[in-house]
Amino acid sequence: MAETSEKERRILVAVDEGEESMYALSWCVNNLVFENSKDTLILLYVKPPRAVYSAFDGTSYLFSSDITATMDKYSQQVAESVLEKAKRLCNNIQNVETKIGNGDARDVICEMVQKLNADILVMGSHGYGPIKRAFLGSVSNHCAQNVKCPVLIVKKPKDA
Template sequence: MATTPERKVMVVAIDESEHSAYALNWTLCHFFTPMPSPLFKLVLVHAKPYATSALGIPGPGFAEVLPIVDGDLKKKAAKVVEKAKEICRKKSVTDVEVEVTEGDPRNVICEAVDKHHASLLVVGSHGYGAIKRAVLGSISDYCAHHAACTVMIVKKPKTKH
C-alpha cells in the first residue's frame, strides 16, 4: 500500500497588529486557496508576553496586580487567535493548528519552527524605520537570522496619500 508523503509545515506568526492580519491573509491567498489540497500544513503561532515583563520592575502591589495583568494578556491572546481563525474561515482554510506560547516572540517563533520542523516561516513586517528598529528590535529580522528554515517577510503595501 502506497503511503502519501507528509505535507511540509508552514508556521505563520500572529499578533494583534494589522500587519500580522495582512501577512496571514496574503499567505492564505497565495498558498492555501483555492487549492483543494494545500501543499503545507498550517501552524499559527502567537507569543503571549509574561505578565511580569508587561509590568516591568516589581514594586508595591506587584503581587496583587500580577493575576489581573495575566488575565488581561490571556484575553488579548484569545482575541488574536479568534481573529486569525476568522481570517482562515473566510478563506475556507479549516485545517489549522494554533499555538499560544508564553515568552519573547523571537524565541517562541524560532522554537515553533524547530518543534514543527517547518519548511517556511511567515512573519509580517511592521515597517519600522532604522531608528525604531534599533530601539525596539525587529522580530522579523531576528527570525530571518535565527530560524532554521526559509523566512518570508510579508510587507503591507504603503497607502498613497
C-alpha cells in the same frame, strides 16, 4: 506507475494585534496555502513576558496575586481574541492549528519553528526605519537569521 503523493507543508504564521501580521496571514492564505491541500497552517501568538516594575532606587515591585491573576487573564483574552480573528481569515483552510507562546517573541517564534517542524515561517513587517529598528529590534530579522527554514516576510503596501 508510482502514485504521487502531495507532501504536507507545515506553515507557521506569527500573528499579533497589528494590521501587518493580519495582512501577512491574509496574503499567505491567498497565495501560499491551497484549498484541499494537505498543508497545515499554524497560527502562533506570543504573549509578552510579564512586566517587572522598579523604582529609581533599584527596588522591584511585586504585584499581589489578585493583580497578576487579572493581568494574566487579560493577556490570555487578548491572545484568544487575536487567534479568533486570525482563524476567521482561514475559513477555507482545512487544517488550522493555533498555538500560544509566552516570552520574547523572537525567541519563542524561533523555538516553535523548530519544535513544530515548520517548513516555512510567514511574518508581517512593521516597516520600521533604521533608527526605530535599532532601538526596538526587528523580530522578523532576528527570526530570518536564526530559523532553519525559509522565512517569508510580507510587507503591507502603504495603500492597503
